[in-house]
Each structure stands twice: as structure tokens, then as C-alpha cells.
Amino acid sequence: xxxxxxxxxxxxxxxxxxxxxxxxxxxxxxxxxxxxxxxxxxxxxxxxxxxxxxxxxxxxxxxxxxxxxxxxxxxxxxxxxxxxxxxxxxxxxxxxxxxxxxxxxxxxxxxxxxxxxxxxxxxxxxxxxxxxxxxxxxxxxxxxxxxxxxxxxxxxxxxxxxxxxxxxxxxxxxxxxxxxxxxxxxxxxxxxxxxxxxxxxxxxxxxxxxxxxxxxxxxxxxxxxxxxxxxxxxxxxxxxxxxxxxxxxxxxxxxxxxxxxxxxxxxxxxxxxxxxxxxxxxxxxxxxxxxxxxxxxxxxxxxxxxxxxxxxxxxxxxxxxxxxxxxxxxxxxxxxxxxxxxxxxxxxxxxxxxxxxxxxxxxxxxxxxxxxxxxxxxxxxxxxxxxxxxxxxxxxxxxxxxxxxxxxxxxxxxxxxxxxxxxxxxxxxxxxxxxxxxxxxxxxxxxxxxxxxxxxxxxxxxxxxxxxxxxxxxxxxxxxxxxxxxxxxxxxxxxxxxxxxxxxxxxxxxxxxxxxxxxxxxxxxxxxxxx
Amino acid sequence: xxxxxxxxxxxxxxxxxxxxxxxxxxxxxxxxxxxxxxxxxxxxxxxxxxxxxxxxxxxxxxxxxxxxxxxxxxxxxxxxxxxxxxxx
Numbered sequence: 001x002x003x004x005x006x007x008x009x010x011x012x013x014x015x016x017x018x019x020x021x022x023x024x025x026x027x028x029x030x031x032x033x034x035x036x037x038x039x040x041x042x043x044x045x046x047x048x049x050x051x052x053x054x055x056x057x058x059x060x061x062x063x064x065x066x067x068x069x070x071x072x073x074x075x076x077x078x079x080x081x082x083x084x085x086x087x088x089x090x091x092x093x094x095x096x097x098x099x100x101x102x103x104x105x106x107x108x109x110x111x112x113x114x115x116x117x118x119x120x121x122x123x124x125x126x127x128x129x130x131x132x133x134x135x136x137x138x139x140x141x142x143x144x145x146x147x148x149x150x151x152x153x154x155x156x157x158x159x160x161x162x163x164x165x166x167x168x169x170x171x172x173x174x175x176x177x178x179x180x181x182x183x184x185x186x187x188x189x190x191x192x193x194x195x196x197x198x199x200x201x202x203x204x205x206x207x208x209x210x211x212x213x214x215x216x217x218x219x220x221x222x223x224x225x226x227x228x229x230x231x232x233x234x235x236x237x238x239x240x241x242x243x244x245x246x247x248x249x250x251x252x253x254x255x256x257x258x259x260x261x262x263x264x265x266x267x268x269x270x271x272x273x274x275x276x277x278x279x280x281x282x283x284x285x286x287x288x289x290x291x292x293x294x295x296x297x298x299x300x301x302x303x304x305x306x307x308x309x310x311x312x313x314x315x316x317x318x319x320x321x322x323x324x325x326x327x328x329x330x331x332x333x334x335x336x337x338x339x340x341x342x343x344x345x346x347x348x349x350x351x352x353x354x355x356x357x358x359x360x361x362x363x364x365x366x367x368x369x370x371x372x373x374x375x376x377x378x379x380x381x382x383x384x385x386x387x388x389x390x391x392x393x394x395x396x397x398x399x400x401x402x403x404x405x406x407x408x409x410x411x412x413x414x415x416x417x418x419x420x421x422x423x424x425x426x427x428x429x430x431x432x433x434x435x436x437x438x439x440x441x442x443x444x445x446x447x448x449x450x451x452x453x454x455x456x457x458x459x460x461x462x463x464x465x466x467x468x469x470x471x472x473x474x475x476x477x478x479x480x481x482x483x484x485x486x487x488x489x490x491x492x493x494x495x496x497x498x499x500x501x502x503x504x505x506x507x508x509x510x511x512x513x514x515x516x517x518x519x520x521x522x523x524x525x526x527x528x529x530x531x
Numbered sequence: 532x533x534x535x536x537x538x539x540x541x542x543x544x545x546x547x548x549x550x551x552x553x554x555x556x557x558x559x560x561x562x563x564x565x566x567x568x569x570x571x572x573x574x575x576x577x578x579x580x581x582x583x584x585x586x587x588x589x590x591x592x593x594x595x596x597x598x599x600x601x602x603x604x605x606x607x608x609x610x611x612x613x614x615x616x617x618x619x
Binding site for chain 1: 536537538539540541544545546547548549552553555556557560561563564565566567568569570572573574575576577578579580581582583585586587589592593599600601602604605606607610613614616617618619
């Protein structure tokens, strides 16, 4: 049955079922479900109910494994799997349905959540596998939001129809539903669903390729389906159970969403995105992201039953939201940063007039602000600096700044050396001997004492020069020789019969000077300095 | 105040002689005379001895006043004695 129905409705049914029901649930069951939904609704339900009691988890896992092995095998096994999968779907629906029926007031909200669920299912599928995420998310946002909306609506219709039909046939299905409810309530079922989803994502790369085509096909069929669904929704309103069933279907979808709980979160974003389908993908993404948290909160409220799956879904939804936010932020940053660029440029503009240094500083200051900003900013800066203001101010600043500082610097430099030359050459020498004084004193001394030492040195040099002049003049020479100094030192009492000049030289002068003053014999029968 | 007014004892000192400075000083004092080779070194030696004596004298003066720091008065008293001794 599924095979015959699949070729006709494969694209639409597959996409719809996948999106709507759950990416988490095996996709084949979804397709089969859609086929069954259209053709056979009661038969699979019965089978599913019977088998569900035995164990839905094992069936789902088997179906996934078979799919991974080969597509042909999938087709053959798909029948069995389809039965199993519809079972799971029905069980989920049933499980959720009773809850929703109990809640009752929710039915009014049904139309909105269904599209949300559809989007969420798509997102979930994308979440399941990274490849799927990229493909699905991008097309959903950019390519055909309208198509998505249509698909969502179609999904609603089909789900509602299924649910209605199922409800009509409910008596058999409800019993399994109770079992399924227990299983679904338990985290184990949720875990089982989640685990199969991951392998699917891994195996899906081939599957991922299909969705776009299916979507394209879906659009046409979905439009009709949507109309039908709208009519059906209006009509089923007459039957009390039908609305309840529709509501539970939504609920079921949400519940099945355990994987999809995140779906529920983003799903609310879908309705806003639908009207905005004409808008750019970026706007849709932003809206989706903004609505996301609200949706997640709503989904959590609706599905208080399964806290664990909700949390998982919420985490997934948050991750998706973060990704979408990143994209939005990037866009926002791109949009906002130009403003920042302008601001920074404005800041830089006045500064360059002042000086190049300020330009650099401003650029540096702006850079941290826009650190994350884009090369565009840098380019803009360069343009502004190079083209407009930077060159003239740079030249002016270069000419003005360096010249001024040079002028200011050079004179002080000239002054300092001049002042040193004027004062210091003599004082520096005196300082050198004052250091000797501090060294010989071997005691701390006041600065005023040093000033006195300086005066004493000054007087000493005067007396020294006068004495040397007198000695040289007395000897009839105009050149002051060592003998004059030796005589002076002898008169000063420094050189005595016990202490000769050479001894003093050896005591107080370093070796280099001693070699120059004390004659010494070298090899080759030479004496230096010559006497 | 203490660190600013007082100069601590030097542990290390350059023993290099400012020969250029000595020659310039002599030339400025006695432009018509020239200082023979090695004369500047002997002048440097003489000046070192003078400083040495002056420092020792001032230190003795400070010790006589039982003062740990060489003050201006101590240097004055020492200079009066040493300058008289160092007359040529």
C-alpha cells in the first residue's frame, strides 16, 4: 500500500509528514503516514496500536537501520516500518490527544501551533544533521517562506484529518494510546526517539538532498491541501471530537517533538514569518529568533507533562536560536557598524587636524570599539585618512609638529650644552674631585660642605697655577715640567725624603698613568718614558 | 631632609683623571704657559693628595665635634689648614 501511495504523494507527504510529525521519528513512517492518511487511515492505526504495545522503540530502530543499509531494502522494509512508524505516530497523537482533550481550551490555538510545528519539524530535521540544518534552514528562510507556510498549513490539514479519522476510529487506537502515553511520558521513549534521530541525521545526507525537491512539489499540492484543511477545520468544528482530535494532533506533534519540543519553541515564530514570507530571509530569521524564546516558553507550558524531553528540545531550540541570533547579530553588526564607522570617522576627523599622534590615538581608540568590526571599517578609515583629511593634516602636522618640537627641543639642547660648557666644564671637573672628596672622607657629609669643598678646589687651582707659573718663570721656562710639580709637592710636604714622587704615583694613580709617569725599561734596551 | 642635605659615602669612584679639564684650567689660568707631558697627570696627583688631606682633616674636625656628618664648618676649618699647608 505504502509503495503505491508513495510515488503519488511522496514529495508532499514525505515533506509534510517529516516536517509536521517529527524529524525525530523515522521519516519513512511519516511518508507512509501521509500515504495512509490520504488512503488508509484505520488499518495502520490498528496495526500500530497492536505493535506499539509490543514495542515501538525496536521497530523504529530497525527501520532506521534498514534505511541505512540500502534504499531498496528500505522500500521493502518500509511497509513493515511504515506500519510501525504510523504506530508510533498514532501512539504519539493518541497520547497527546487525550491530554489535549482534557485540556480542551487549547483547540482554539490549534491553527497557530500547527504551522509552528511544521516549521519546528523542519528545524528539527535540520538539527538532527548538520547538513540537513544548513540546507533546510537556508531554503526555509530565503527561498520559499511562502512554501513553508503552505507546507505547514497542509501539514495541519493532514494532521487534523488524520486525527479526526483516527478519533473516529479511536476506540481501537485509544487503548494503545494509553500504553503509548505511558511510554511517551517516560523519558525512555523520548530517549529512544532521540537516539534514532541522531543516526538518521548521520545517515540522511542522501535524504537531505531530497527535501528541496519535495518542497517544490509540495507547494502546489500544499496550496490545495491548505484550502482543504481550512475547509476541514471549519467543518470538523461541527463535530466536538474532531476539534479535540485536531488539537490533540497538535499536541501529539508537540509531544512527539520531544525532539521537537524545540520545534514548538521556534514554531510560534513561524506564524509571524508566514505573513512576512514576502520579506527577506534575514527579516524572517530575525522574527523567528525573536519569537523563538516565546515559542519555547509556550511549548513548555503546553507540554508540562514531559519535562525531560522539553528540556532537551529547549536546549536544541536554544542552540538553533543562538545560531540564528548569530546570523542576525552579524547582519545587525554589519548594519550598525557602518554607523560606528561614521562615528569613529567623525571622531577621527577633528583629531587629525590637531596632530598625527591624535589621529593614531583616535584610530587605536576606535579600533577596540570596533575591534570585532569588519575590514570595511578599516577600509573606510584608510579612505578617509588617505583621501580626505589625513593627507593634508598629515602633511601639515608633519611639517608643523616636527618643526615645532625640533625648534623647541634643539634650543634647549643647545642651551643645556652651552650652560654646561659655560658652567660645567670647570664645575664638572670640580665635581669629579668632589666625588674623590666624598670617597676619601669616608663619612656622610652635607651638601653645603660640598659647596665649600668646591670653593676650596677653586682656590687650590688658583694657587697651584700661580705656584707653577712662579717655578717655571724662576727656571726661565715657559713650559711647566714634572720637576716643577715635584718641587711644588715637595714644598707642600707631600714628597719627602722617605716618600718619593714615584711612590705617590704608584699609590694614588692607576696603572695606565703610572706607566706614563714612571720610567720603566722595556725590551730592546729602551726606557719609557724617556728621561 | 636628611637624604637631601647629606651625601652618603661613595663606595666606588672613577680613578680616571680628567686630563682635558686640568689642561683647560691651567690654560685658562696661565694662557702664556704650556703644560709639559705628564704635567696634567702630576697636577691630577697633586689635586688628589690635596683632596685626600682635606677630606681627612675635615673628618677629624667632624670627629672632634662628635658629629657623624661632615658639616660646612668642618670643611671650612680643614680648608683653612690645608690650603695653608699646600702653598707652594
